[in-house]
Amino acid sequence: MGSWRRPGLLALLLLSLSCGASARRSLKTNLCKWCDSTAPACEEKVCYSNCNLNSYCEDPYEICVAIWRQDNESIRISTLCHNPHRPIENLMVPNYNTSRCIMSHQPSEDGVIYVCGCVDEQECNDKLIFENHTNGYSMLQSKEVIPVAAISLLPPLLVAVMITVIFYLCRTQKRRKRAKAWGGKQGQPPALPEPGKATEREEKLSVLMDEGSAGTSPAELLPIELDEMVGKGQFAEVWRAKLSHSRSGQYETVAVKIFPCEEYSSWKNESQIFTDTSLRHDSVLQFLTAEDRGTGPRREYWLITAYHSRGNLKDYLSRHVLSWMELQKMAGSLVSGVAHLHSDYTACGRPKIPIAHRDIKSTNVLVKNEQECVLCDFGIAIRLDPSLTADDFANSGQVGTARYMAPEVLESRVNLEDLESFKQMDVYSMALVLWEMASRCEVVGEVKNYELPFGSKVQEQPCVDTMRDIVLHGRGRPEIPSSWLVHQGMRFLCDTITECWDHDPEARLTAHCVAERFNLMAQMDCDDILNNNMDNEASKTASPGGEHQDSDGSRNIQ
Structure with a gap:
């Protein structure tokens, strides 16, 4: 009986695999x-x-x-x-x-x-x-031309090979030196961080790879040990991991974003955005390298970046109330990052291609420290290359997270002829994140529990139709209570937020303009501090009752 069961089971297995493949194909x-x-x-x-x-x-x-x-x-x-x-x-x-x-x-x-x-x-x-x-290309070449071309190409080919070998040797030597320096002069293992606190190493990740690295080959994969999954999104998982630096056991904590093989295009897009050297900025997540790991169905695509233990802004705001100074600096760093993405130039004046993030939300902002945030997750970001046409952006309309979509995105009426349209969508989404931060600031009076924009009006993950009814037809926006407007700085911030989520995209502020306003707010606070200090000095030398202090320190009543 066993002799006929095996062929039957084998046939059943082959049939199931065939059906599974057909299902996946469909x-x-x-x-x-x-x-x-x-x-x-x-x-x-x-x-x-x-x-x-x-x-x-x-x-x-x-x-x-x-x-x-x-x-x-x-x-x-x-x-x-x-x-x-x-x-x-x-x-x-x-x-x-x-x-x-x-x-x-x-x-x-x-x-x-x-x-x-x-x-x-x-x-x-x-x-x-x-x-x-043979291919048609060879048909264009005559038999006499091919040997001549081969001989003429030989010298530059040899030069290219020599340059490649020299570059590889230099790069290998540099990586060895960096790894040795990272390990420390004494070779002592790193101290374990206190629970909930980031080590100085975690906050000041040094990039080991050469600048502009687009990835590593299988022979150059970094020695990384996955530790714990800290996040999961639509396209990938995010893991905390250990990057080893020496045989003594020293390591650096990094973040690894792992894409399954079917999400290759998302990984490729994000890695291409990250490897653009003009993207680098204090308010953009620090990128280490991209890797292609495994083979066949177990193949994975990795993005390795700096790790920030405080997590994303949404989780941070749910646990912390911000002071006015913290709000100003954290929000200012976010605005600065968006302005850098949208800019035609780097901070040092070098031309760059602007980038639209297209999915700005509080879960795509990481808290770097008590005064800084960084933008992350560039999976659907696009380069706003002026040489591209509207046809090239034909599939770039209704993307992102429904809760944070601008009215024109919900209506599918994005002007693809104008690249500024993509920046205007980012500014709208950024305004909602700024509102989230403002709602958790102590200067608004009674600080309520953290809520996402539009709060209980919608479900946790609202669909496009729901948001279209609220934002597009009802012209709804998150509430700004009158108590928020008592504080001068908060009133200025709320005015800025309102102008950023204007229904008309053309009427919205640019990210650069918002960054300038934050610089102005910082200057206003500096002036207030200076004036308060001067008032305090004056109160020391003269009291309301007519008391004054002589230069020798004695006090007299006049």
Whole structure:
């Protein structure tokens, strides 16, 4: 009886795996390269599209497609998502039920055309395979030109190899020195921090990797030990972890954001944002490196950053009441970070591409210390490159968290022709976070329990339709009680918040303008402190009853 059970069980297992694969296929769309026209890079029978853009297909039945067009002078590649049951440029896509994009020659009167289609592998239309013949690129090269070109390319190739070797040796030596310095001169193990308190090491994380590092290869993975999961979002988990620095057991506490393999595009977008050196700022989460770990279904994508033990702003506000000075400095650091993202220049005047965060909320702000915050989670952030067109931003409308969405986002009426629109959405969301901070400041009078914007009017995770009714149709905003306006500084802050969440995007303040207002508030407080000190000095030399103090210290009544 055992002899027939095994084949039956094996068949059942294969059937379940096949059904599982079909179910996953039906639920997920393909991630494809998507460029109108690029020049390929070729080696014998394999070419690469050289396309730097990708997109998930809108429908699960769409596949990744690449079209090769060649004339006597050039070769251009088009990559996209497409329904294989429909013709594309009067051509049908052949043999697309494979993860390899195998080029197939198509008859055409307009030069040479090859087409391929593929599924089930991310960006599978990037690698173009010519199985039965050499690629079209080699057809453009004559037999006489190829040897000459190879000989002419040999010297610069050797130079490039030498530079690469020297760079690798220098980098390895530098990392060894940094690791040794990090370990300390005495080699003593680090003292354990008190519960709930961050060590100085945690707050002053030094970046070991070279500036501008976009990631590490498997051979260079950092020695990291995951400790405890401290957060979980829609796309990834966040872990507290130990980064080892020496054999003596010394380590640094870091944060590791772990994306599963199906969230590759989110990891790639955030790592590309982080590796832009112009992003670096005191109010932006400090980035260490990005890593690709594991293989197959266990493959994971990591982002390694500084760790801040105080957690996110939402949790911090639920446990702490802020003084006016703490509110001013923490809110000011948040505003400064947003202004830096939106700016066309770095602090030292170097040009940069502005960035829109698109998901500013209190859980995406970390508390660095009692006077500073940092922005984090750039998973759906976009670079506002002026060279891009409205079509490039076509899928950039209604994203983010519904509670913090601006009216124009809820209405799906974002002006994609104007890049300032994305900044205006950020300013609206920032205003709601500023309101959260203001609601927990002691100068407002009776400080109520912490509430998210719109509080009990909506559920914990309201949908877009609910927020549309409140914000768009009802023109609702979080309440600013009259007791908040008694304090001069708080009144000034509330006026700023109101101007930032204006229904008209064009009427909102810019983040730079809000930052200037915070600088003005800080100056006003300095003047008040100075005036109070002068008043105190005057009260020491003269009392209301006519008493004055002589230079020798004696007091007389006049």
